[in-house]
Amino acid sequence: MRVLKFGGTSVGSIESIKNVRSIVAAIGGEKILVLSAMSGVTNQLVSITEAMGEKNYEAIDTVISSLKEKHETTIAGLIEDKLLIYEAQKEVASILTELAAYSRENFSEEVYAKIVTCGERMLTYIFSKYLEDCKISNQWLDARDFMYVANLENPDTSLVGRNFENTISEVPTDIYITQGFLRRNGQNQISTLKRGGSDYTATILGAAVNAEEVQIWTDIDGFHNNDPRYVENTHPIAHLSFEEAAELAYFGAKILHPQTVSPVINKGIPVFLKNTFTPNLQGTKISAEASGKGLKAISAKDDITAIKIKSNRMLMAHGFLKKIFEVFDKHETAIDMITTSEIAISLTIDDNRNLDKIIAEIDAYGEITVEKEHSIICLVGESVIEDKKASRIFELLPETPVRMISYGGSNNNISLLVDTKNKIDVLQQLNRKIFGNESVARFV
Numbered sequence: 062m063r064v065l066k067f068g069g070t071s072v073g074s075i076e077s078i079k080n081v082r083s084i085v086a087a088i089g090g091e092k093i094l095v096l097s098a099m100s101g102v103t104n105q106l107v108s109i110t111e112a113m114g115e116k117n118y119e120a121i122d123t124v125i126s127s128l129k130e131k132h133e134t135t136i137a138g139l140i141e142d143k144l145l146i147y148e149a150q151k152e153v154a155s156i157l158t159e160l161a162a163y164s165r166e167n168f169s170e171e172v173y174a175k176i177v178t179c180g181e182r183m184l185t186y187i188f189s190k191y192l193e194d195c196k197i198s199n200q201w202l203d204a205r206d207f208m209y210v211a212n213l214e215n216p217d218t219s220l221v222g223r224n225f226e227n228t229i230s231e232v233p234t235d236i237y238i239t240q241g242f243l244r245r246n247g248q249n250q251i252s253t254l255k256r257g258g259s260d261y262t263a264t265i266l267g268a269a270v271n272a273e274e275v276q277i278w279t280d281i282d283g284f285h286n287n288d289p290r291y292v293e294n295t296h297p298i299a300h301l302s303f304e305e306a307a308e309l310a311y312f313g314a315k316i317l318h319p320q321t322v323s324p325v326i327n328k329g330i331p332v333f334l335k336n337t338f339t340p341n342l343q344g345t346k347i348s349a350e351a352s353g354k355g356l357k358a359i360s361a362k363d364d365i366t367a368i369k370i371k372s373n374r375m376l377m378a379h380g381f382l383k384k385i386f387e388v389f390d391k392h393e394t395a396i397d398m399i400t401t402s403e404i405a406i407s408l409t410i411d412d413n414r415n416l417d418k419i420i421a422e423i424d425a426y427g428e429i430t431v432e433k434e435h436s437i438i439c440l441v442g443e444s445v446i447e448d449k450k451a452s453r454i455f456e457l458l459p460e461t462p463v464r465m466i467s468y469g470g471s472n473n474n475i476s477l478l479v480d481t482k483n484k485i486d487v488l489q490q491l492n493r494k495i496f497g498n499e500s501v502a503r504f505v
């Protein structure tokens with residue numbers, strides 16, 4: 062069994078959906094297709110949840126009409142058989158009626174999730190009917206029947222596997238089609254795997270069914286050595302280890318949801334990143350094999366808050382750090398970076414939900430300074446700290462204010478904290494100073 066995930070752009074138009082069909086048809090054996098919503102659709106659905114706050118039903122109904130038109134045009138462009146067109150239209154209409162009803166309910170986390178996951182439900186159904194129209198047998202599966210993910214950080218993939226087995230029908234088929242992003246939480250409510258979560262659906266399912274591989278099909282030819290949205294002349298990397306990919310995804314590389322790699326590491330299931338629009342290009346393989354030493358890639362994670370605790374008296378006193386960490390632990394807030402001096406400790410968090418409570422509690426330990434809107438820039442590669450090129454990060458210091466540096470915490474990661482307004486400049490400078498015109502391929 063293989064799991065193939067196609068992202069929003071890959072299913073974003075009639076032409077690209079036809080492309081997906083050819084890719085799927087060329088891959089033999091049993092496969093589960095995990096599909097995102099058509100590109101832009103989840104953002105439109107999020108805009109509905111925002112308009113609910115203002116009770117702006119006119120805006121909501123305009124979005125629903127545009128979703129109706131978009132999906133009906135897609136159905137008309139893909140499917141020829143009249144009965145299949147009718148079935149697809151009926152399902153889309155029924156999901157949009159549900160959507161309109163949710164948009165009139167009182168806002169709650171479950172209502173939010175029910176709304177924002179409508180895009181995956183519509184598109185997977187259309188795609189299933191399209192394959193049927195092309196005489197490709199397949200089974201459409203409702204992820205709400207088996208994606209029980211109570212713990213977002215540590216999903217019970219064997220439970221998902223058992224549920225999946227119980228859900229698939231006796232009728233033999235090679236192709237199962239299901240929605241990314243959607244899950245049921247520990248209270249059995251409809252929920253999501255957070256934005257970009259279809260990648261995570263794919264690896265959770267990969268581990269659940271002990272797939273031989275997971276393929277993530279997107280709009281770029283693999284994992285690049287720097288963020289191509291901000292930096293020119295980036296290159297795809299042929300091979301990353303699980304640990305390298307996990308660090309890069311966690312530290313902001315948008316190509317992968319932050320948790321994508323974790324479900325497959327223990328089972329050693331490789332993940333391939335491929336471009337739907339240039340399927341013959343090699344892409345990136347993420348696996349347990351060693352991938353060569355040295356710097357591989359740089360990523361950046363935004364919305365970081367730095368907290369400094371300055372205390373003349375007790376900082377390095379025995380037990381002081383423990384007390385500080387206990388406060389963060391109590392408020393379930395993970396710390397990403399830490400630096401210390403004799404009289405101060407600085408640390409960063411990416412989740413501000415409990416910031417006020419944390420500050421109120423650590424206030425007793427010293428003078429607190431909070432700085433928001435920072436970004437962690439992360440240099441990743443096996444033994445990156447031994448790579449002479451990576452040490453050129455220090456050349457940045459005279460020109461760019463770097464708030465914190467974490468070097469040596471692990472052999473595979475060097476992190477810098479900068480003000481987000483300097484992020485693009487730092488990414489570009491690092492690309493010039495570190496990668497220059499040379500390809501990272503020499504490390505691979």
Ligand code: ADP
Nearest residue numbers: 068069070279281283284285287288314315316
């Ligand atoms: P999908 O809709 O298929 O899930 P995403 O938009 O979530 O696709 O992810 C692909 C995009 O990630 C690329 O188009 C690219 O702009 C962006 N990206 C950011 N960092 C990287 C990187 N290091 N390598 C490749 N793509 C990256």
Ligand code: ASP
Nearest residue numbers: 097103242256257258259
């Ligand atoms: N459609 C969802 C989103 O846009 C999930 C995904 O595409 O991965 O966040």
Ligand code: MG
Nearest residue numbers: 068257315316
């Ligand atoms: Mg994505």
